Amino acid sequence: MQPKYPISGRGQVLALGAASVASAAIGQNTSLVRLVASGACHVDIGPTPVATAATGMYIAPSCVGEYFRIGVGEKVAVIQDGAATGNLYLTEMTG
Numbered sequence: 001m002q003p004k005y006p007i008s009g010r011g012q013v014l015a016l017g018a019a020s021v022a023s024a025a026i027g028q029n030t031s032l033v034r035l036v037a038s039g040a041c042h043v044d045i046g047p048t049p050v051a052t053a054a055t056g057m058y059i060a061p062s063c064v065g066e067y068f069r070i071g072v073g074e075k076v077a078v079i080q081d082g083a084a085t086g087n088l089y090l091t092e093m094t095g
Helices: none
Strands: 005-015 032-037 041-046 057-059 066-069 075-080 087-094
Touching (some): 032 041
Antiparallel strands (some): 032 066, 032 087, 041 057, 041 075
16 A cells, blocks of 8 residues: 655645535645544535535544545535534545
């Protein structure tokens, strides 16, 4: 497995809420995103993602990052699970 490296200055913070919120488009040289949630949430990844509790991937609140492959120009969308509060921390990575 190839090492993963964060790309400096390419992190985003998305607040969890009742409506889906999308990140900015993923930049050049990014092949992975590391997602860490401080509250339970659901995410979707794609060119025009809309996260829903019914179809989004569940992310448990923790200090452990989940890694997802992603393409240049794609986005990450997040929505809270139930009444959860917190943030989704996104770090663009190579590897």
